[in-house]
Amino acid sequence: MASKLSDIPYSILELATVAKNSSVKETFDRSLDLAQKAEEMGYSRLWLAEHHNMVSIASSATSVLIGHIAEGTKKIKVGSGGIMLPNHSPLIVAEQFGTLGTLYPNRIDLGLGRAPGTDQVTAQAIRSDRMKSVFKFPEEVKEIQKYFSVENAQEKVRAAVAEGVDVPIYILGSSTDSAHLAAEQGLPYVFASHFAPAQLHQALSIYHNNFKPSKFLEEPYTIAGVNIIAADTTAQAEKISTSLIKMMLGVMSGNIDYMQPPEDFTNEHREILAHPGFQRMLKYAFIGDPGTIKEKTEAFLQETGVNEIMAVSHIYDHQERLKSFEIFSEIMKGNI
Structure with missing residues:
Protein backbone atom coordinates (compact mmCIF):
# COMPACT_ATOMS: atom_id res chain seq x y z
CA MET A 1 0.00 0.00 0.00
CA ALA A 2 1.10 3.58 -0.63
CA SER A 3 2.56 5.33 2.40
CA LYS A 4 0.10 8.23 2.44
CA LEU A 5 -3.38 9.18 1.25
CA SER A 6 -2.07 11.57 -1.38
CA ASP A 7 -0.52 8.60 -3.21
CA ILE A 8 -3.91 6.89 -3.64
CA PRO A 9 -6.17 7.71 -6.62
CA TYR A 10 -9.76 8.42 -5.62
CA SER A 11 -12.86 8.09 -7.76
CA ILE A 12 -16.67 8.20 -7.72
CA LEU A 13 -19.39 5.65 -8.41
CA GLU A 14 -22.56 7.47 -9.50
CA LEU A 15 -25.97 5.81 -9.51
CA ALA A 16 -27.91 8.93 -10.56
CA THR A 17 -30.10 8.55 -7.49
CA VAL A 18 -33.47 10.25 -7.90
CA ALA A 19 -34.48 12.33 -4.90
CA LYS A 20 -38.09 12.87 -3.83
CA ASN A 21 -39.66 15.79 -5.72
CA SER A 22 -36.92 15.69 -8.38
CA SER A 23 -37.24 14.69 -12.04
CA VAL A 24 -34.99 12.31 -13.95
CA LYS A 25 -33.77 15.27 -16.05
CA GLU A 26 -32.79 17.17 -12.89
CA THR A 27 -31.01 14.04 -11.68
CA PHE A 28 -28.99 13.79 -14.91
CA ASP A 29 -28.12 17.50 -14.69
CA ARG A 30 -26.83 16.98 -11.15
CA SER A 31 -24.79 13.96 -12.23
CA LEU A 32 -23.09 16.09 -14.87
CA ASP A 33 -22.52 18.93 -12.42
CA LEU A 34 -20.98 16.44 -9.99
CA ALA A 35 -18.67 15.12 -12.72
CA GLN A 36 -17.56 18.62 -13.65
CA LYS A 37 -16.87 19.50 -10.02
CA ILE A 57 -31.99 5.04 -9.67
CA ALA A 58 -31.79 6.61 -13.14
CA SER A 59 -28.55 5.00 -14.36
CA SER A 60 -30.29 2.42 -16.55
CA ALA A 61 -29.04 3.25 -20.07
CA THR A 62 -25.46 3.29 -18.82
CA SER A 63 -23.57 3.78 -22.07
CA VAL A 64 -25.83 6.70 -23.05
CA LEU A 65 -25.27 8.40 -19.70
CA ILE A 66 -21.50 7.82 -19.98
CA GLY A 67 -21.53 9.69 -23.27
CA HIS A 68 -23.48 12.56 -21.71
CA ILE A 69 -21.00 12.87 -18.83
CA ALA A 70 -17.94 12.52 -21.07
CA GLU A 71 -19.24 15.21 -23.44
CA ILE A 92 -23.18 -4.55 -28.93
CA VAL A 93 -21.13 -3.70 -25.83
CA ALA A 94 -17.98 -3.59 -27.95
CA GLU A 95 -19.67 -1.37 -30.53
CA GLN A 96 -21.02 1.02 -27.90
CA PHE A 97 -17.77 1.35 -25.99
CA GLY A 98 -15.67 1.38 -29.13
CA THR A 99 -17.77 4.36 -30.22
CA LEU A 100 -17.35 6.05 -26.83
CA GLY A 101 -13.61 5.35 -26.84
CA THR A 102 -13.28 6.91 -30.30
CA LEU A 103 -15.27 10.01 -29.35
CA TYR A 104 -13.45 10.46 -26.01
CA PRO A 105 -9.94 8.98 -26.45
CA ASN A 106 -8.18 7.56 -23.38
CA ARG A 107 -11.09 8.55 -21.12
CA ILE A 108 -13.52 5.61 -21.27
CA ASP A 109 -13.43 2.62 -18.88
CA LEU A 110 -15.44 -0.58 -19.31
CA GLY A 111 -16.29 -2.21 -16.00
CA LEU A 112 -18.04 -5.56 -16.43
CA GLY A 113 -20.18 -7.45 -13.93
CA ARG A 114 -22.38 -10.51 -14.06
CA ALA A 115 -25.19 -9.55 -11.65
CA PRO A 116 -28.52 -8.45 -13.19
CA GLY A 117 -28.66 -5.04 -11.52
CA THR A 118 -32.32 -5.64 -10.75
CA ASP A 119 -34.82 -8.24 -9.50
CA GLN A 120 -35.19 -11.63 -11.19
CA VAL A 121 -38.53 -10.84 -12.87
CA THR A 122 -37.05 -7.74 -14.50
CA ALA A 123 -33.87 -9.63 -15.40
CA GLN A 124 -36.06 -12.13 -17.25
CA ALA A 125 -37.75 -9.28 -19.11
CA ILE A 126 -34.37 -7.83 -20.11
CA ARG A 127 -33.07 -11.09 -21.54
CA SER A 128 -34.87 -14.40 -21.19
CA ASP A 129 -31.70 -16.46 -21.76
CA ARG A 130 -29.50 -14.40 -19.46
CA MET A 131 -28.57 -17.36 -17.22
CA PHE A 148 -11.42 -4.60 -29.57
CA SER A 149 -8.34 -6.27 -31.08
CA VAL A 150 -6.96 -5.23 -34.48
CA GLU A 151 -6.62 -8.93 -35.33
CA ASN A 152 -10.39 -9.28 -35.37
CA ALA A 153 -10.46 -7.32 -38.63
CA GLN A 154 -9.95 -10.67 -40.38
CA GLU A 155 -13.03 -12.28 -38.82
CA LYS A 156 -16.51 -12.55 -40.31
CA VAL A 157 -18.13 -10.87 -37.28
CA ARG A 158 -16.54 -7.55 -36.41
CA ALA A 159 -17.08 -4.50 -34.21
CA ALA A 160 -15.19 -2.27 -36.62
CA VAL A 161 -15.66 0.86 -34.51
CA ALA A 162 -13.89 -0.88 -31.59
CA GLU A 163 -10.87 -2.38 -33.35
CA GLY A 164 -7.68 -0.91 -31.93
CA VAL A 165 -9.54 1.49 -29.61
CA ASP A 166 -8.06 1.75 -26.11
CA VAL A 167 -10.86 1.01 -23.63
CA PRO A 168 -9.50 -0.79 -20.53
CA ILE A 169 -11.67 -3.55 -19.07
CA TYR A 170 -12.21 -3.94 -15.32
CA ILE A 171 -13.83 -6.96 -13.64
CA LEU A 172 -16.41 -6.02 -11.02
CA GLY A 173 -17.56 -8.27 -8.23
CA SER A 174 -19.09 -8.69 -4.81
CA SER A 175 -17.96 -12.29 -4.25
CA THR A 176 -14.90 -14.47 -4.69
CA ASP A 177 -15.98 -15.77 -8.14
CA SER A 178 -15.04 -12.53 -9.84
CA ALA A 179 -11.67 -12.47 -8.05
CA HIS A 180 -10.67 -15.76 -9.66
CA LEU A 181 -11.70 -14.47 -13.09
CA ALA A 182 -9.87 -11.13 -12.79
CA ALA A 183 -6.73 -12.91 -11.60
CA GLU A 184 -6.85 -15.56 -14.33
CA GLN A 185 -7.32 -13.01 -17.10
CA GLY A 186 -4.84 -10.49 -15.69
CA LEU A 187 -7.36 -7.66 -15.41
CA PRO A 188 -7.90 -4.96 -12.76
CA TYR A 189 -10.40 -5.92 -10.07
CA VAL A 190 -13.09 -3.76 -8.48
CA PHE A 191 -14.94 -4.92 -5.37
CA ALA A 192 -18.38 -3.64 -4.33
CA SER A 193 -17.52 -3.28 -0.64
CA HIS A 194 -19.83 -0.26 -0.44
CA PHE A 195 -22.84 -2.63 -0.31
CA ALA A 196 -21.43 -6.19 -0.08
CA PRO A 197 -18.40 -6.11 2.23
CA ALA A 198 -18.54 -9.67 3.57
CA GLN A 199 -16.08 -11.30 1.14
CA LEU A 200 -13.86 -8.30 0.48
CA HIS A 201 -10.71 -9.57 2.19
CA GLN A 202 -11.04 -13.13 0.88
CA ALA A 203 -11.61 -11.85 -2.67
CA LEU A 204 -8.61 -9.53 -2.54
CA SER A 205 -6.43 -12.36 -1.24
CA ILE A 206 -7.56 -14.70 -4.03
CA TYR A 207 -6.93 -12.02 -6.64
CA HIS A 208 -3.42 -11.20 -5.44
CA ASN A 209 -2.37 -14.82 -4.89
CA ASN A 210 -3.59 -16.02 -8.29
CA PHE A 211 -2.90 -13.00 -10.50
CA LYS A 212 -1.37 -13.78 -13.88
CA PRO A 213 0.31 -10.89 -15.70
CA SER A 214 -1.23 -10.15 -19.10
CA ILE A 245 -30.47 4.71 6.12
CA LYS A 246 -34.03 5.01 4.81
CA MET A 247 -32.90 4.07 1.31
CA MET A 248 -31.10 0.93 2.50
CA LEU A 249 -34.03 -0.10 4.69
CA GLY A 250 -36.16 0.13 1.55
CA VAL A 251 -33.72 -2.07 -0.36
CA MET A 252 -33.67 -4.65 2.43
CA SER A 253 -37.47 -4.72 2.72
CA GLY A 254 -38.13 -4.62 -1.02
CA ASN A 255 -39.92 -1.28 -0.67
CA ILE A 256 -37.71 0.86 -2.93
CA ASP A 257 -38.71 4.51 -3.14
CA TYR A 258 -37.23 7.85 -4.16
CA HIS A 275 -27.52 -3.75 13.60
CA PRO A 276 -25.73 -6.86 12.23
CA GLY A 277 -28.04 -7.06 9.21
CA PHE A 278 -27.32 -3.46 8.34
CA GLN A 279 -23.60 -3.93 8.94
CA ARG A 280 -23.60 -6.78 6.44
CA MET A 281 -24.37 -4.16 3.80
CA LEU A 282 -22.93 -0.93 5.18
CA LYS A 283 -19.85 -1.95 7.13
CA TYR A 284 -17.87 0.54 5.09
CA ALA A 285 -20.09 3.60 5.47
CA PHE A 286 -17.88 6.44 6.69
CA ILE A 287 -20.07 9.13 8.25
CA GLY A 288 -18.73 12.15 10.08
CA ASP A 289 -16.59 15.27 10.13
CA PRO A 290 -13.35 15.53 8.13
CA GLY A 291 -11.23 14.07 10.92
CA THR A 292 -13.50 11.05 11.31
CA ILE A 293 -13.61 10.40 7.56
CA LYS A 294 -9.83 10.67 7.31
CA GLU A 295 -9.28 8.24 10.18
CA LYS A 296 -11.70 5.66 8.75
CA THR A 297 -10.29 6.01 5.24
CA GLU A 298 -6.71 5.54 6.43
CA ALA A 299 -7.76 2.46 8.40
CA PHE A 300 -9.59 1.02 5.38
CA LEU A 301 -6.62 1.51 3.07
CA GLN A 302 -4.23 0.04 5.62
CA GLU A 303 -6.56 -2.91 6.17
CA THR A 304 -7.14 -3.70 2.49
CA GLY A 305 -4.07 -2.40 0.64
CA VAL A 306 -6.22 -1.46 -2.38
CA ASN A 307 -4.67 0.69 -5.09
CA GLU A 308 -7.65 3.02 -5.48
CA ILE A 309 -10.71 3.99 -3.50
CA MET A 310 -14.12 4.66 -5.07
CA ALA A 311 -16.56 6.79 -3.12
CA VAL A 312 -20.34 6.45 -3.23
CA SER A 313 -22.45 9.18 -1.63
CA HIS A 314 -26.22 8.85 -1.36
CA ILE A 315 -27.12 12.35 -0.15
CA TYR A 316 -30.49 14.05 -0.70
CA ASP A 317 -29.35 17.65 -1.19
CA HIS A 318 -27.07 18.23 -4.20
CA GLN A 319 -25.02 20.98 -2.57
CA GLU A 320 -24.45 18.85 0.53
CA ARG A 321 -23.35 15.99 -1.72
CA LEU A 322 -20.87 18.23 -3.53
CA LYS A 323 -19.59 19.39 -0.15
CA SER A 329 -11.00 15.09 -2.06
CA GLU A 330 -9.20 17.39 0.38
CA ILE A 331 -8.60 14.41 2.67
CA MET A 332 -7.20 12.34 -0.19
CA LYS A 333 -4.95 15.23 -1.32
CA GLY A 334 -3.50 15.35 2.18
CA ASN A 335 -4.87 18.83 2.87
CA ILE A 336 -6.85 17.68 5.91
Whole structure:
Protein backbone atom coordinates (compact mmCIF):
# COMPACT_ATOMS: atom_id res chain seq x y z
CA MET A 1 0.00 0.00 0.00
CA ALA A 2 1.10 3.58 -0.63
CA SER A 3 2.56 5.33 2.40
CA LYS A 4 0.10 8.23 2.44
CA LEU A 5 -3.38 9.18 1.25
CA SER A 6 -2.07 11.57 -1.38
CA ASP A 7 -0.52 8.60 -3.21
CA ILE A 8 -3.91 6.89 -3.64
CA PRO A 9 -6.17 7.71 -6.62
CA TYR A 10 -9.76 8.42 -5.62
CA SER A 11 -12.86 8.09 -7.76
CA ILE A 12 -16.67 8.20 -7.72
CA LEU A 13 -19.39 5.65 -8.41
CA GLU A 14 -22.56 7.47 -9.50
CA LEU A 15 -25.97 5.81 -9.51
CA ALA A 16 -27.91 8.93 -10.56
CA THR A 17 -30.10 8.55 -7.49
CA VAL A 18 -33.47 10.25 -7.90
CA ALA A 19 -34.48 12.33 -4.90
CA LYS A 20 -38.09 12.87 -3.83
CA ASN A 21 -39.66 15.79 -5.72
CA SER A 22 -36.92 15.69 -8.38
CA SER A 23 -37.24 14.69 -12.04
CA VAL A 24 -34.99 12.31 -13.95
CA LYS A 25 -33.77 15.27 -16.05
CA GLU A 26 -32.79 17.17 -12.89
CA THR A 27 -31.01 14.04 -11.68
CA PHE A 28 -28.99 13.79 -14.91
CA ASP A 29 -28.12 17.50 -14.69
CA ARG A 30 -26.83 16.98 -11.15
CA SER A 31 -24.79 13.96 -12.23
CA LEU A 32 -23.09 16.09 -14.87
CA ASP A 33 -22.52 18.93 -12.42
CA LEU A 34 -20.98 16.44 -9.99
CA ALA A 35 -18.67 15.12 -12.72
CA GLN A 36 -17.56 18.62 -13.65
CA LYS A 37 -16.87 19.50 -10.02
CA ALA A 38 -15.16 16.14 -9.41
CA GLU A 39 -12.85 16.85 -12.33
CA GLU A 40 -11.84 20.11 -10.65
CA MET A 41 -11.41 18.33 -7.30
CA GLY A 42 -8.90 15.83 -8.72
CA TYR A 43 -11.04 12.68 -8.87
CA SER A 44 -9.51 10.12 -11.25
CA ARG A 45 -12.71 8.69 -12.69
CA LEU A 46 -16.48 8.74 -12.42
CA TRP A 47 -18.33 5.53 -13.19
CA LEU A 48 -22.03 5.04 -13.82
CA ALA A 49 -23.84 1.97 -12.49
CA GLU A 50 -26.43 -0.13 -14.32
CA HIS A 51 -29.75 -0.69 -12.56
CA HIS A 52 -33.23 -1.43 -13.88
CA ASN A 53 -36.84 -1.08 -12.70
CA MET A 54 -35.97 1.17 -9.76
CA VAL A 55 -37.67 4.56 -9.46
CA SER A 56 -34.84 5.73 -7.21
CA ILE A 57 -31.99 5.04 -9.67
CA ALA A 58 -31.79 6.61 -13.14
CA SER A 59 -28.55 5.00 -14.36
CA SER A 60 -30.29 2.42 -16.55
CA ALA A 61 -29.04 3.25 -20.07
CA THR A 62 -25.46 3.29 -18.82
CA SER A 63 -23.57 3.78 -22.07
CA VAL A 64 -25.83 6.70 -23.05
CA LEU A 65 -25.27 8.40 -19.70
CA ILE A 66 -21.50 7.82 -19.98
CA GLY A 67 -21.53 9.69 -23.27
CA HIS A 68 -23.48 12.56 -21.71
CA ILE A 69 -21.00 12.87 -18.83
CA ALA A 70 -17.94 12.52 -21.07
CA GLU A 71 -19.24 15.21 -23.44
CA GLY A 72 -19.68 17.64 -20.55
CA THR A 73 -16.22 17.09 -19.04
CA LYS A 74 -12.65 17.40 -20.32
CA LYS A 75 -10.24 14.99 -18.66
CA ILE A 76 -11.84 12.85 -15.95
CA LYS A 77 -12.17 9.19 -16.95
CA VAL A 78 -15.79 8.10 -17.37
CA GLY A 79 -16.91 4.51 -17.36
CA SER A 80 -19.28 1.78 -16.31
CA GLY A 81 -19.51 0.49 -12.80
CA GLY A 82 -20.60 -1.59 -14.44
CA ILE A 83 -22.14 -2.94 -17.55
CA MET A 84 -23.98 -6.08 -16.40
CA LEU A 85 -22.77 -8.25 -19.24
CA PRO A 86 -25.41 -11.03 -19.09
CA ASN A 87 -27.98 -8.33 -19.93
CA HIS A 88 -26.20 -7.53 -23.20
CA SER A 89 -24.66 -8.92 -26.35
CA PRO A 90 -20.83 -8.74 -26.24
CA LEU A 91 -20.85 -7.44 -29.81
CA ILE A 92 -23.18 -4.55 -28.93
CA VAL A 93 -21.13 -3.70 -25.83
CA ALA A 94 -17.98 -3.59 -27.95
CA GLU A 95 -19.67 -1.37 -30.53
CA GLN A 96 -21.02 1.02 -27.90
CA PHE A 97 -17.77 1.35 -25.99
CA GLY A 98 -15.67 1.38 -29.13
CA THR A 99 -17.77 4.36 -30.22
CA LEU A 100 -17.35 6.05 -26.83
CA GLY A 101 -13.61 5.35 -26.84
CA THR A 102 -13.28 6.91 -30.30
CA LEU A 103 -15.27 10.01 -29.35
CA TYR A 104 -13.45 10.46 -26.01
CA PRO A 105 -9.94 8.98 -26.45
CA ASN A 106 -8.18 7.56 -23.38
CA ARG A 107 -11.09 8.55 -21.12
CA ILE A 108 -13.52 5.61 -21.27
CA ASP A 109 -13.43 2.62 -18.88
CA LEU A 110 -15.44 -0.58 -19.31
CA GLY A 111 -16.29 -2.21 -16.00
CA LEU A 112 -18.04 -5.56 -16.43
CA GLY A 113 -20.18 -7.45 -13.93
CA ARG A 114 -22.38 -10.51 -14.06
CA ALA A 115 -25.19 -9.55 -11.65
CA PRO A 116 -28.52 -8.45 -13.19
CA GLY A 117 -28.66 -5.04 -11.52
CA THR A 118 -32.32 -5.64 -10.75
CA ASP A 119 -34.82 -8.24 -9.50
CA GLN A 120 -35.19 -11.63 -11.19
CA VAL A 121 -38.53 -10.84 -12.87
CA THR A 122 -37.05 -7.74 -14.50
CA ALA A 123 -33.87 -9.63 -15.40
CA GLN A 124 -36.06 -12.13 -17.25
CA ALA A 125 -37.75 -9.28 -19.11
CA ILE A 126 -34.37 -7.83 -20.11
CA ARG A 127 -33.07 -11.09 -21.54
CA SER A 128 -34.87 -14.40 -21.19
CA ASP A 129 -31.70 -16.46 -21.76
CA ARG A 130 -29.50 -14.40 -19.46
CA MET A 131 -28.57 -17.36 -17.22
CA LYS A 132 -26.76 -18.97 -20.14
CA SER A 133 -24.75 -15.78 -20.42
CA VAL A 134 -24.03 -15.74 -16.68
CA PHE A 135 -22.29 -19.11 -16.97
CA LYS A 136 -20.43 -17.91 -20.07
CA PHE A 137 -19.26 -14.67 -18.41
CA PRO A 138 -15.50 -15.42 -18.68
CA GLU A 139 -15.85 -16.35 -22.35
CA GLU A 140 -17.93 -13.26 -23.10
CA VAL A 141 -15.31 -11.00 -21.48
CA LYS A 142 -12.74 -12.54 -23.85
CA GLU A 143 -15.16 -12.09 -26.72
CA ILE A 144 -15.32 -8.34 -26.03
CA GLN A 145 -11.52 -8.23 -25.90
CA LYS A 146 -11.44 -9.97 -29.28
CA TYR A 147 -13.75 -7.37 -30.81
CA PHE A 148 -11.42 -4.60 -29.57
CA SER A 149 -8.34 -6.27 -31.08
CA VAL A 150 -6.96 -5.23 -34.48
CA GLU A 151 -6.62 -8.93 -35.33
CA ASN A 152 -10.39 -9.28 -35.37
CA ALA A 153 -10.46 -7.32 -38.63
CA GLN A 154 -9.95 -10.67 -40.38
CA GLU A 155 -13.03 -12.28 -38.82
CA LYS A 156 -16.51 -12.55 -40.31
CA VAL A 157 -18.13 -10.87 -37.28
CA ARG A 158 -16.54 -7.55 -36.41
CA ALA A 159 -17.08 -4.50 -34.21
CA ALA A 160 -15.19 -2.27 -36.62
CA VAL A 161 -15.66 0.86 -34.51
CA ALA A 162 -13.89 -0.88 -31.59
CA GLU A 163 -10.87 -2.38 -33.35
CA GLY A 164 -7.68 -0.91 -31.93
CA VAL A 165 -9.54 1.49 -29.61
CA ASP A 166 -8.06 1.75 -26.11
CA VAL A 167 -10.86 1.01 -23.63
CA PRO A 168 -9.50 -0.79 -20.53
CA ILE A 169 -11.67 -3.55 -19.07
CA TYR A 170 -12.21 -3.94 -15.32
CA ILE A 171 -13.83 -6.96 -13.64
CA LEU A 172 -16.41 -6.02 -11.02
CA GLY A 173 -17.56 -8.27 -8.23
CA SER A 174 -19.09 -8.69 -4.81
CA SER A 175 -17.96 -12.29 -4.25
CA THR A 176 -14.90 -14.47 -4.69
CA ASP A 177 -15.98 -15.77 -8.14
CA SER A 178 -15.04 -12.53 -9.84
CA ALA A 179 -11.67 -12.47 -8.05
CA HIS A 180 -10.67 -15.76 -9.66
CA LEU A 181 -11.70 -14.47 -13.09
CA ALA A 182 -9.87 -11.13 -12.79
CA ALA A 183 -6.73 -12.91 -11.60
CA GLU A 184 -6.85 -15.56 -14.33
CA GLN A 185 -7.32 -13.01 -17.10
CA GLY A 186 -4.84 -10.49 -15.69
CA LEU A 187 -7.36 -7.66 -15.41
CA PRO A 188 -7.90 -4.96 -12.76
CA TYR A 189 -10.40 -5.92 -10.07
CA VAL A 190 -13.09 -3.76 -8.48
CA PHE A 191 -14.94 -4.92 -5.37
CA ALA A 192 -18.38 -3.64 -4.33
CA SER A 193 -17.52 -3.28 -0.64
CA HIS A 194 -19.83 -0.26 -0.44
CA PHE A 195 -22.84 -2.63 -0.31
CA ALA A 196 -21.43 -6.19 -0.08
CA PRO A 197 -18.40 -6.11 2.23
CA ALA A 198 -18.54 -9.67 3.57
CA GLN A 199 -16.08 -11.30 1.14
CA LEU A 200 -13.86 -8.30 0.48
CA HIS A 201 -10.71 -9.57 2.19
CA GLN A 202 -11.04 -13.13 0.88
CA ALA A 203 -11.61 -11.85 -2.67
CA LEU A 204 -8.61 -9.53 -2.54
CA SER A 205 -6.43 -12.36 -1.24
CA ILE A 206 -7.56 -14.70 -4.03
CA TYR A 207 -6.93 -12.02 -6.64
CA HIS A 208 -3.42 -11.20 -5.44
CA ASN A 209 -2.37 -14.82 -4.89
CA ASN A 210 -3.59 -16.02 -8.29
CA PHE A 211 -2.90 -13.00 -10.50
CA LYS A 212 -1.37 -13.78 -13.88
CA PRO A 213 0.31 -10.89 -15.70
CA SER A 214 -1.23 -10.15 -19.10
CA LYS A 215 -0.79 -7.78 -22.00
CA PHE A 216 -3.41 -5.64 -20.28
CA LEU A 217 -1.86 -5.50 -16.80
CA GLU A 218 1.57 -6.46 -15.45
CA GLU A 219 0.72 -6.28 -11.74
CA PRO A 220 -2.50 -6.60 -9.72
CA TYR A 221 -4.64 -3.48 -9.49
CA THR A 222 -7.56 -3.22 -7.08
CA ILE A 223 -10.32 -0.69 -6.45
CA ALA A 224 -12.80 -0.88 -3.55
CA GLY A 225 -16.00 1.04 -2.92
CA VAL A 226 -16.89 2.88 0.28
CA ASN A 227 -19.84 5.04 1.29
CA ILE A 228 -18.79 8.57 2.19
CA ILE A 229 -21.02 11.07 3.96
CA ALA A 230 -18.84 13.97 5.10
CA ALA A 231 -19.83 17.33 6.56
CA ASP A 232 -18.24 20.05 8.67
CA THR A 233 -19.50 18.37 11.83
CA THR A 234 -20.37 14.80 12.72
CA ALA A 235 -23.85 15.92 13.79
CA GLN A 236 -24.46 17.35 10.31
CA ALA A 237 -23.16 14.21 8.64
CA GLU A 238 -25.34 11.98 10.81
CA LYS A 239 -28.45 13.96 9.92
CA ILE A 240 -27.58 13.78 6.20
CA SER A 241 -27.03 10.02 6.55
CA THR A 242 -30.66 9.39 7.51
CA SER A 243 -31.53 9.52 3.79
CA LEU A 244 -29.08 6.68 3.16
CA ILE A 245 -30.47 4.71 6.12
CA LYS A 246 -34.03 5.01 4.81
CA MET A 247 -32.90 4.07 1.31
CA MET A 248 -31.10 0.93 2.50
CA LEU A 249 -34.03 -0.10 4.69
CA GLY A 250 -36.16 0.13 1.55
CA VAL A 251 -33.72 -2.07 -0.36
CA MET A 252 -33.67 -4.65 2.43
CA SER A 253 -37.47 -4.72 2.72
CA GLY A 254 -38.13 -4.62 -1.02
CA ASN A 255 -39.92 -1.28 -0.67
CA ILE A 256 -37.71 0.86 -2.93
CA ASP A 257 -38.71 4.51 -3.14
CA TYR A 258 -37.23 7.85 -4.16
CA MET A 259 -34.43 9.13 -1.93
CA GLN A 260 -36.10 10.84 1.02
CA PRO A 261 -35.05 14.13 2.65
CA PRO A 262 -33.00 13.82 5.85
CA GLU A 263 -34.48 13.96 9.32
CA ASP A 264 -33.09 14.43 12.80
CA PHE A 265 -30.62 11.68 13.71
CA THR A 266 -31.85 9.72 16.75
CA ASN A 267 -30.76 6.75 18.85
CA GLU A 268 -33.03 4.64 16.65
CA HIS A 269 -30.92 5.56 13.60
CA ARG A 270 -27.77 4.75 15.55
CA GLU A 271 -29.16 1.34 16.49
CA ILE A 272 -30.09 0.63 12.85
CA LEU A 273 -26.56 1.48 11.70
CA ALA A 274 -25.12 -0.88 14.32
CA HIS A 275 -27.52 -3.75 13.60
CA PRO A 276 -25.73 -6.86 12.23
CA GLY A 277 -28.04 -7.06 9.21
CA PHE A 278 -27.32 -3.46 8.34
CA GLN A 279 -23.60 -3.93 8.94
CA ARG A 280 -23.60 -6.78 6.44
CA MET A 281 -24.37 -4.16 3.80
CA LEU A 282 -22.93 -0.93 5.18
CA LYS A 283 -19.85 -1.95 7.13
CA TYR A 284 -17.87 0.54 5.09
CA ALA A 285 -20.09 3.60 5.47
CA PHE A 286 -17.88 6.44 6.69
CA ILE A 287 -20.07 9.13 8.25
CA GLY A 288 -18.73 12.15 10.08
CA ASP A 289 -16.59 15.27 10.13
CA PRO A 290 -13.35 15.53 8.13
CA GLY A 291 -11.23 14.07 10.92
CA THR A 292 -13.50 11.05 11.31
CA ILE A 293 -13.61 10.40 7.56
CA LYS A 294 -9.83 10.67 7.31
CA GLU A 295 -9.28 8.24 10.18
CA LYS A 296 -11.70 5.66 8.75
CA THR A 297 -10.29 6.01 5.24
CA GLU A 298 -6.71 5.54 6.43
CA ALA A 299 -7.76 2.46 8.40
CA PHE A 300 -9.59 1.02 5.38
CA LEU A 301 -6.62 1.51 3.07
CA GLN A 302 -4.23 0.04 5.62
CA GLU A 303 -6.56 -2.91 6.17
CA THR A 304 -7.14 -3.70 2.49
CA GLY A 305 -4.07 -2.40 0.64
CA VAL A 306 -6.22 -1.46 -2.38
CA ASN A 307 -4.67 0.69 -5.09
CA GLU A 308 -7.65 3.02 -5.48
CA ILE A 309 -10.71 3.99 -3.50
CA MET A 310 -14.12 4.66 -5.07
CA ALA A 311 -16.56 6.79 -3.12
CA VAL A 312 -20.34 6.45 -3.23
CA SER A 313 -22.45 9.18 -1.63
CA HIS A 314 -26.22 8.85 -1.36
CA ILE A 315 -27.12 12.35 -0.15
CA TYR A 316 -30.49 14.05 -0.70
CA ASP A 317 -29.35 17.65 -1.19
CA HIS A 318 -27.07 18.23 -4.20
CA GLN A 319 -25.02 20.98 -2.57
CA GLU A 320 -24.45 18.85 0.53
CA ARG A 321 -23.35 15.99 -1.72
CA LEU A 322 -20.87 18.23 -3.53
CA LYS A 323 -19.59 19.39 -0.15
CA SER A 324 -19.11 15.79 0.97
CA PHE A 325 -17.11 14.94 -2.15
CA GLU A 326 -15.08 18.14 -1.71
CA ILE A 327 -14.16 17.20 1.86
CA PHE A 328 -13.19 13.71 0.73
CA SER A 329 -11.00 15.09 -2.06
CA GLU A 330 -9.20 17.39 0.38
CA ILE A 331 -8.60 14.41 2.67
CA MET A 332 -7.20 12.34 -0.19
CA LYS A 333 -4.95 15.23 -1.32
CA GLY A 334 -3.50 15.35 2.18
CA ASN A 335 -4.87 18.83 2.87
CA ILE A 336 -6.85 17.68 5.91
